[in-house]
Amino acid sequence: xxxxxxxxxxxxxxxxxxxxxxxxxxxxxxxxxxxxxxxxxxxxxxxxxxxxxxxxxxxxxxxxxxxxxxxxxxxxxxxxxxxxxxxxxxxxxxxxxxxxxxxxxxxxxxxxxxxxxx
Amino acid sequence: xxxxxxxxxxxxxxxxxxxxxxxxxxxxxxxxxxxxxxxxxxxxxxxxxxxxxxxxxxxxxxxxxxxxxxxxxxxxxxxxxxxxxxxxxxxxxxxxxxxxxxxxxxxxxxxxxxxxxxxxxxxxxxxxxxxxxxxxxxxxxxxxxxxxxxxxxxxxxxxxxxxxxxxxxxxxxxxxxxxxxxxxxxxxxxxxxxxxxxxxxxxxxxxxxxxxxxxxxxxxxxxxxxxxxxxxxxxxxxxxxxxxxxxxxxxxxxxxxxxxxxxxxxxxxxxxxxxxxxxxxxxxxxxxxxxxxxxxxxxxxxxxxxxxxxxxxxxxxxxxxxxxxxxxxxxxxxxxxxxxxxxxxxxxxxxxxxxxxxxxxxxxxxxxxxxxxxxxxxxxxxxxxxxxxxxxxxxxxxxxxxxxxxxxxxxxxxxxxxxxxxxxxxxxxxxxxxxxxxxxxxxxxxxxxxxxxxxxxxxxxxxxxxxxxxxxxxxxxxxxxxxxxxxxxxxxxxxxxxxxxxxxxxxxxxxxxxxxxxxxxxxxxxxxxxxxxxxxxxxxxxxxxxxxxxxxxxxxxxxxxxxxxxxxxxxxxxxxxxxxxxxxxxxxxxxxxxxxxxxxxxxxxxxxxxxxxxxxxxxxxxxxxxxxxxxxxxxxxxxxxxxxxxxxxxxxxxxxxxxxxxxxxxxxxxxxxxxxxxxxxxxxxxxxxxxxxxxxxxxxxxxxxxxxxxxxxxxxxxxxxxxxxxxxxxxxxxxxxxxxxxxxxxxxxxxxxxxxxxxxxxxxxxxxxxxxxxxx
Ligand SMILES: [Fe+2]
Numbered sequence: 001x002x003x004x005x006x007x008x009x010x011x012x013x014x015x016x017x018x019x020x021x022x023x024x025x026x027x028x029x030x031x032x033x034x035x036x037x038x039x040x041x042x043x044x045x046x047x048x049x050x051x052x053x054x055x056x057x058x059x060x061x062x063x064x065x066x067x068x069x070x071x072x073x074x075x076x077x078x079x080x081x082x083x084x085x086x087x088x089x090x091x092x093x094x095x096x097x098x099x100x101x102x103x104x105x106x107x108x109x110x111x112x113x114x115x116x117x118x
Numbered sequence: 119x120x121x122x123x124x125x126x127x128x129x130x131x132x133x134x135x136x137x138x139x140x141x142x143x144x145x146x147x148x149x150x151x152x153x154x155x156x157x158x159x160x161x162x163x164x165x166x167x168x169x170x171x172x173x174x175x176x177x178x179x180x181x182x183x184x185x186x187x188x189x190x191x192x193x194x195x196x197x198x199x200x201x202x203x204x205x206x207x208x209x210x211x212x213x214x215x216x217x218x219x220x221x222x223x224x225x226x227x228x229x230x231x232x233x234x235x236x237x238x239x240x241x242x243x244x245x246x247x248x249x250x251x252x253x254x255x256x257x258x259x260x261x262x263x264x265x266x267x268x269x270x271x272x273x274x275x276x277x278x279x280x281x282x283x284x285x286x287x288x289x290x291x292x293x294x295x296x297x298x299x300x301x302x303x304x305x306x307x308x309x310x311x312x313x314x315x316x317x318x319x320x321x322x323x324x325x326x327x328x329x330x331x332x333x334x335x336x337x338x339x340x341x342x343x344x345x346x347x348x349x350x351x352x353x354x355x356x357x358x359x360x361x362x363x364x365x366x367x368x369x370x371x372x373x374x375x376x377x378x379x380x381x382x383x384x385x386x387x388x389x390x391x392x393x394x395x396x397x398x399x400x401x402x403x404x405x406x407x408x409x410x411x412x413x414x415x416x417x418x419x420x421x422x423x424x425x426x427x428x429x430x431x432x433x434x435x436x437x438x439x440x441x442x443x444x445x446x447x448x449x450x451x452x453x454x455x456x457x458x459x460x461x462x463x464x465x466x467x468x469x470x471x472x473x474x475x476x477x478x479x480x481x482x483x484x485x486x487x488x489x490x491x492x493x494x495x496x497x498x499x500x501x502x503x504x505x506x507x508x509x510x511x512x513x514x515x516x517x518x519x520x521x522x523x524x525x526x527x528x529x530x531x532x533x534x535x536x537x538x539x540x541x542x543x544x545x546x547x548x549x550x551x552x553x554x555x556x557x558x559x560x561x562x563x564x565x566x567x568x569x570x571x572x573x574x575x576x577x578x579x580x581x582x583x584x585x586x587x588x589x590x591x592x593x594x595x596x597x598x599x600x601x602x603x604x605x606x607x608x609x610x611x612x613x614x615x616x617x618x619x620x621x622x623x624x625x626x627x628x629x630x631x632x633x634x635x636x637x638x639x640x641x642x643x644x645x646x647x648x649x650x651x652x653x654x655x656x657x658x659x660x661x662x663x664x665x666x667x668x669x670x671x672x673x674x675x676x677x678x679x680x681x682x683x684x685x686x687x688x689x690x691x692x693x694x695x696x697x698x699x700x701x702x703x704x705x706x707x708x709x710x711x712x713x714x715x716x717x718x719x720x721x722x723x724x725x726x727x728x729x730x731x732x733x734x735x736x737x738x739x740x741x742x743x744x745x746x747x748x749x750x751x752x753x754x755x756x757x758x759x760x761x762x763x764x765x766x767x768x769x770x771x772x773x774x775x776x777x778x779x780x781x782x783x784x785x786x787x788x789x790x791x792x793x794x795x796x797x798x799x800x801x802x803x804x805x806x807x808x809x810x811x812x813x814x815x816x817x818x819x820x821x822x823x824x825x826x827x828x829x830x831x832x833x834x835x836x837x838x839x840x841x842x843x844x845x846x847x848x849x850x851x852x853x854x855x856x857x858x859x860x861x862x863x864x865x866x867x868x869x870x871x872x873x874x875x876x877x878x879x880x881x882x883x884x885x886x887x888x889x890x891x892x893x894x
Contacts, residue, residue, distance in 0.1 A: 045801060067537055069540050069541075
């Protein structure tokens with residue numbers, strides 16, 4: 001019999017192709033206005049361009065996704081990146097300290113925008 | 119110096135004065151911890167509230183405890199007590215089983231069955247190599263002989279596998295055949311698959327045995343110099359009807375077993391009939407040996423029963439209809455039900471200890487960070503005395519116990535609309551599988567976690583803890599805000615837990631004129647549902663102080679209340695989904711899933727049920743016309759204006775996180791009044807699938823009128839009544855402004871009326887208009 005052997009997941013091929021087109025579209029949504037909107041209100045109701053960007057960022061593969069690490073509750077935070085691998089703790093992103101959750105959220109947004117544009 | 123870390127748990131969650139509670143503590147980096155009994159008052163450190171509040175309560179065990187490193191056996195497996203060593207076959211043998219591997223290439227050898235010492239290489243075993251190949255081996259200490267298959271096993275496919283050794287000739291054979299039908303495996307008949315492998319080798323020697331090696335399935339005996347004996351080579355997958363013979367079974371005999379035939383009696387040493395033991399009421403952890411010696415196997419870390427077997431035909435959806443198709447016993451390498459640590463200290467609870475939320479506070483090293491631990495428990499009164507019972511939703515604490523959503527659930531950021539906010543304790547849990555998982559997680563092999571337990575440290579059942587994916591208090595620490603409010607208002611209250619309600623039924627509630635729920639009482643057994651319904655029908659006055667409650671059907675065992683079983687399926691939003699044919703709870707034989715799918719939507723008891731959830735923002739309530747009815751004016755007495763709860767520790771509003779709604783079609787009693795409703799929620803709040811059976815754009819907060827919470831009130835028979843607050847964020851609004859706010863006022867108005875002997879304030883007006891119910 002012509003038996004099946006493990007093969008590449010074609011859904012992944014499709015995802016990468018879709019996301020290439022999606023990124024090209026999302027790049028057109030980045031503007032100083034959207035960035036300012038996010039800075040003012042990183043969490044909550046957003047304009048459609050901003051929400052589309054966030055929806056994309058929130059669905060990146062777990063490996064490498066940003067998270068916020070509490071240094072001092074309600075006072076100091078820094079950024080880490082998830083491993084996406086069970087049992088492997090997140091890796092520190094850098095030493096920058098953010099004074100609020102909103103500041104940290106916005107720093108993550110700026111990094112994600114930068115990655116999108118490059 | 120090593121970092122000091124303290125973690126612990128107690129044997130019970132609900133105790134009374136005069137009873138003994140046992141504590142188990144694990145210590146890293148220290149051998150001493152400073153212990154203090156404390157009464158917990160408030161657990162949310164949000165700057166808009168009172169912060170963390172505890173009271174030290176002198177106890178006989180306060181002071182320095184000797185603590186030590188403890189070891190935890192994770193992974194589920196079966197162990198066969200065999201004192202006469204009948205399974206220690208030294209000559210010819212055959213091993214066989216139906217198997218359904220979940221993760222053949224997990225990266226370590228997975229043991230299926232045999233009598234094998236992994237440290238000393240003595241015995242025999244059948245297993246799966248790290249590369250996914252079936253393997254049979256024998257060892258005599260200095261050497262191991264083995265034979266392996268030529269075709270790797272595939273995940274989620276059923277096989278019949280066997281191995282035999284002819285002691286006279288040394289011929290060892292391996293037998294591997296697929297047993298795939300239209301229903302039982304991930305791939306069907308149209309896939310060109312070669313699942314078969316038959317291999318023979320000559321072994322140079324025969325197996326030896328050590329006296330104390332246990333016969334195991336789904337794991338093998340191992341040794342560590344500090345830990346001692348433990349079990350490694352843990353298997354991920356199902357095993358169905360395994361057996362052991364003291365002779366070589368022929369290919370034809372094995373073919374017959376593979377086809378569903380009864381194994382021959384000639385040479386049978388053991389044959390574990392995994393389908394034996396089912397009753398209408400479920401099944402336990404013992405797997406029956408129907409062979410000559412009745413060497414029954416005991417489950418460790420609760421292998422999952424009530425699972426489909428190799429011969430599941432797709433026609434019967436429950437073991438109650440066709441137990442012979444439910445022989446699959448499912449194992450997970452990271453399952454954990456009970457840490458089984460050495461006891462550290464016990465406390466005899468003083469006779470005068472007042473009912474409430476207590477904990478043993480432990481501090482080691484500097485006493486901060488992971489060097490501080492709280493082991494929580496609840497003290498009921500010896501005899502109920504309070505006017506109010508605060509019913510602690512411990513079943514829901516169990517379901518959420520040690521959830522890993524921020525790390526392992528790709529959907530969580532999309533759901534929450536925010537980035538996870540992690541602390542040291544989250545990382546510590548993530549690094550160590552010894553913390554186990556909750557019913558929001560999947561085991562590493564991909565299957566959903568259907569069991570949870572508090573016989574392990576539960577990091578999110580702790581004061582100060584914030585759920586990392588949502589950045590608010592959740593469950594236990596959120597419910598402490600209700601305790602803080604009861605304390606501040608100086609109400610005469612007792613606490614009791616879901617465990618007590620499940621065991622005692624309505625008699626646990628009936629001494630109290632008024633019962634107050636927790637903020638998110640989501641997981642309910644049938645006995646808990648019945649008791650709650652009977653309490654209200656019997657004249658009890660119930661305040662449902664949260665949302666998304668009375669939602670999932672779960673079950674506790676009578677004799678092991680620390681464990682919970684939860685099968686996720688049906689029209690609820692769910693972290694995982696039980697497989698087809700596996701929708702019935704092994705603990706009770708009842709169907710799992712949302713209560714709504716079983717004919718008991720929460721609206722039927724509480725007047726409201728789940729409609730939406732969202733995170734990052736909450737909204738206020740606005741008063742509705744019913745609140746201005748003169749007969750109901752007592753509910754909002756002293757509240758000025760239309761807006762209630764435009765503040766709170768959960769995203770700044772009293773309506774939010776998860777919210778419930780009035781719905782006549784789902785059983786809201788027609789005499790229910792809507793006191794206040796919320797609206798204006800963000801598009802992070804989606805309409806739940808129970809109300810919106812087909813998804814389409816435009817059903818989220820800023821689009822859909824249904825996305826909102828309803829505070830409802832209805833009088834029940836015999837002077838009973840129900841107030842439903844319909845929002846998880848409601849409880850987190852209570853502590854704002856020193857508990858002086860209109861949410862606190864509304865709740866106090868209702869409680870004051872509910873605990874007052876005699877009829878409710880609106881009862882005389884109701885008597886004047888008896889037709890009100892009927893005309894709706
Ligand atoms: Fe929930």
